[in-house]
Amino acid sequence: MEVAQHASFLHSTSEWPQLQLERGRQTSLVEQIVEQVTHLVYQNDLIVGAKMPSVRQFAKCNAISTFTVVESYERLITLGLLCSRRGSGYFVSKPAGLPVATAQAELPNSLDALNPDLYSGVSSALPAGSGWLPPEWYGDDILLDAVRQSMRIPTQRLRGYGNALGFTSLRQHLARHLSAELFAVDAEQILLTHGATHAFDLILRTLCKPGDTVFVENPGYSNLLSLIRHYGCHPVGIRRNRDGLDLDDLLAKALQHPPKLMFVNTVLHNPLGTSLSQAQAHRLLALAEQFDFWLVEDDIYRELCPRPEPSLAAMDGLRRVVRVGSFSKTLSPTLRVGSVCAAAPLISELLRVKMLTGLTTSEINERAVLHAISSRLYRRMLDKLKRQLDISRNASMNLLLEAGLTPLAEPRGGMFISAGWDHSAVTASDIAEQALQFRILLAPNDFFTLTPDPQPWFRFNIAYSNTAELLAFFRSVRHSSL
Structure with missing residues (x-):
């Protein structure tokens, strides 16, 4: 057109x-x-x-x-x-999901899962495949007040680097919350990090050596695949689909390539939005016991879940499960605060690697997070956020169906829907490159898979996907390419 x-x-x-x-x-x-x-x-x-x-x-x-x-x-x-x-x-007027153009709001030259421009948040393009929610969904009061409060740090706290494990009061708060909601844990079993990716980095550095096999979900978190390869490890994909994790596939591959560890999204999987059943979680733990490998539970979406879901860390008691958390989805990715919960001996090793590679984390950021999650408004904000996600998910699902795309799975909550076509003359990456010309940022399937997928599909962020612009683009693609 x-x-x-x-x-x-x-x-x-x-x-x-x-x-x-x-x-x-x-x-x-x-x-x-x-x-x-x-x-x-x-x-x-x-x-x-x-x-x-x-x-x-x-x-x-x-x-x-x-x-x-x-x-x-x-x-x-x-x-x-x-x-x-x-x-x-x-x-x-400014529609929801349309970033305000700035002098730096240029589009990336090409799509790459690690392209810094895709994480900057300043592009004027529609971020339909992004991993963050609109700031206005959280409410300005709670976050801005938390940042202001964090700047009131006592002068004496500015002399050193801070507690190497992370801000003590935040770790104590997390320990109380996790002990009440999921599993018993002590503040000394919690290590604070610069977000979840930093936590994954520390875990790989500590537990793996070049040549080790690392199991990942396929599809799964895009940055994790690159990180595993960066350390000379061998990533092996375990099928994840609408029914959850393919544990027969895991068993067959564990017999061929015994893994050192496995990364798994128990709740609200990125990019499918599904969660493991209680039975699947039990069998996964049994396989980890049988083949003696660590399970790294990526648990950053749990607070966005509308219903209780299984927790590997709770079922295992942190014997061979390492839980990773983050506040990037429930507060802001800008704060860069994550956490690792593990058995005390492993925390000691992770702490040593953290000190070797970057000393401590930001106490100012950690103070801001503590103030925010301690606020009486935080739970109210989370409830409002989940309601908004439900509304947007239904609207986005209807739009994608109208555009002729088929969801890969029925999300149980959270931020993402993955959808595509059974047949296409072009790849998802080609379509994503074409979308850039229309100022639309898509996340094609090869961001999330270890091997090429003949079915073109995309991960959609439901906060930015219910737009006439996206519908018009996919209608034109379907008309010309399918």
Whole structure:
């Protein structure tokens, strides 16, 4: 679909470009107008605050009825792309999920799971495949107040590097919470890190040596695969699908390649959004016992789960399970605070490696997290966040189905839906590169898999996926490529 683009219309409604409307198409004129205006907004050809033509001007310019324009404007208002001001007309507004363009808001030259631009959060593109939630979903008060409070650190605390294990009060708070909710743990069994990826790094450095076999879920967390290879270890993928972890596949591969350890998302798996059943968790622990390997439980999504789910750490008592937590999904990825819970002897080894590679973690960040999660508003905020996720998940699922994509699994909660097609003439990566031209950031399947997947699919962040722009893009891809 070609859309006429003239920069002058940003400042003058009299020079509004004529849209490419086709009366013979199955898509109605209203839907075509919504798609094309949405495209202009996300391309920043229509800037936030720009005044739209009046209903009569728009109708005259495009040779359509005023009734069609009114319905189109109403739909655009519903989508959050327009707002009306009594006596003034219609104006472009900032829809949920549209980042504000900045001088640094450039698109990445190409897609790569480790491209720094994909993590910056400053791109003006729609982050449909991103791993973070919109800041406004958390509520400004709790986080900003926590950051302000953290800056009131006593002067004497600025003289040294801080506690090597991490801020004592935060570890004590985590120990109380975990002991009440999941399993008994002491504050000395908790090591604070710069987020979950730092925790994975410390665990690999401590427990593995080059040539060791490491089991991962396939599909699974993209950065983890690169990290394992970086240390000269051999990643082996264990199938994960809509039914959970394929434990028969694990057994067969353990007989061939006995692993040193395995990373597993028990709850709200990234990217499928599924959780292990109690029976699967029991059998997984039995296999870890049989083949004598460590289980690293990536547990960073548990607080987003709408219902209780199994905990490997609770079932095992931290004998051969190492639990990794983080606050990047429930507060902000900017704070960079994660945690490792493990048996005391392993914590001592992890602490030694932490000191060797980076000394201590930021007490200021850890103080901010403590203040936030100690607040009476935190639980209320989490409940609100889960309700918002439920609403957005349903809306995004409906949109993806409307676009012709099939979900790989039914998510049990959380941030992600993975969906794609059974057949395609092009790969998911090719489609993701094409999406960049429309200022849409997608996460294709090869970010998450060890081996090529003939079925093209993508991980979608439900906070940014219920948009007319995304629907229009996938409709065009489906029409031209499938």
